Amino acid sequence: MVEPIGNAARTERIVLSGHVQGVGFRPFVYRLAKRHGLTGSVRNQLGEVEVIATGPADSLNRFEHELIDNSPPLSRPAIDSVEVITSTEYRDFTIDQSSAEADARIFVPQDFFMCDDCRAELHDPQDRRYRYPFINCTQCGPRYTLIESLPYDRPNTSMARFPLCPDCEREYLDPANRRFHAEPVACPVCGPQLTFVDRDDGSTSSAEDALSAALQKLHDGYIIAVKGIHRRLSPDVRCAQFHSGRRPALAQAPARQTACRYVPARRRRRTRCRSPLYGADAGGSGAVAKSGTADRAGDQERQ
Ligand SMILES: [Zn+2]
Ligand SMILES: [Zn+2]
Numbered sequence: 001m002v003e004p005i006g007n008a009a010r011t012e013r014i015v016l017s018g019h020v021q022g023v024g025f026r027p028f029v030y031r032l033a034k035r036h037g038l039t040g041s042v043r044n045q046l047g048e049v050e051v052i053a054t055g056p057a058d059s060l061n062r063f064e065h066e067l068i069d070n071s072p073p074l075s076r077p078a079i080d081s082v083e084v085i086t087s088t089e090y091r092d093f094t095i096d097q098s099s100a101e102a103d104a105r106i107f108v109p110q111d112f113f114m115c116d117d118c119r120a121e122l123h124d125p126q127d128r129r130y131r132y133p134f135i136n137c138t139q140c141g142p143r144y145t146l147i148e149s150l151p152y153d154r155p156n157t158s159m160a161r162f163p164l165c166p167d168c169e170r171e172y173l174d175p176a177n178r179r180f181h182a183e184p185v186a187c188p189v190c191g192p193q194l195t196f197v198d199r200d201d202g203s204t205s206s207a208e209d210a211l212s213a214a215l216q217k218l219h220d221g222y223i224i225a226v227k228g229i230h231r232r233l234s235p236d237v238r239c240a241q242f243h244s245g246r247r248p249a250l251a252q253a254p255a256r257q258t259a260c261r262y263v264p265a266r267r268r269r270r271t272r273c274r275s276p277l278y279g280a281d282a283g284g285s286g287a288v289a290k291s292g293t294a295d296r297a298g299d300q301e302r303q
Pocket of ligand 1: 114117118137138139141
């Protein structure tokens with residue numbers, strides 16, 4: 001380790017752990033480094049983030065403080081080590097490829113509920129993701145349920161089979177964009193679409209028609225099984241009757257109050273279901289319940 005002298009330029013290797021992957025942390029580091037006039041790189045390293053930063057000592061000190069104090073809302077970073085290393089000539093600050101070989105602690109990011117920015121786009125008829133159900137950004141959307149291997153990068157997720165369209169690629173590569181390096185980024189042009197399959201007659205429909213068909217079935221009292229871009233099946237909580245002694249199933253509801261109205265869960269279990277951020281289940285608002293099935297259970301809902 002080299003001891004720095006005064007405010008002379010130096011190069012530091014900063015290793016951060018905690019909730020630092022899948023939460024927009026690398027783009028945040030990139031923008032912060034640019035703002036402080038630093039050069040170097042940032043990359044994921046199997047659960048940790050490694051930052052190499054070159055600049056004056058006081059800029060580096062402010063940079064380190066802001067790495068923690070101004071980190072993205074969903075991140076929980078902690079600085080594991082800061083080491084002054086031999087200076088290397090960097091022309092710019094870059095986001096580098098992840099290191100798949102490093103033997104480090106592994107952190108698997110959670111899924112997050114929709115953020116306010118995405119919700120606004122979802123309801124904006126002028127937006128290209130208007131009513132697009134798979135909308136997401138660095139601050140929301142699926143992570144855990146997409147991951148097929150670590151580190152958390154798009155090629156290691158189930159989104160790898162959806163090549164980005166030019167518009168999404170532009171957002172993904174633009175450091176000023178809120179979807180910069182958002183691994184699950186998608187839109188109606190290049191991302192997954194809703195498909196509805198009617199088990200009775202085998203007919204299929206897609207996009208808005210799929211949603212309408214599913215809603216109609218719910219109104220008719222049928223049970224809808226929902227398969228995401230991961231492996232979960234989510235029966236609608238309003239259409240299931242719950243009995244003890246059956247296999248547990250996952251049921252999702254728009255709010256905890258809705259789930260608690262239909263699911264006879266004990267207080268402790270309800271508490272665990274309350275928060276998508278800190279609850280036991282990473283998949284959003286939901287409830288794990290003893291579930292039976294009732295073909296006409298929807299009749300109860302309408303009464
Ligand atoms: Zn979002
Ligand atoms: Zn796209």
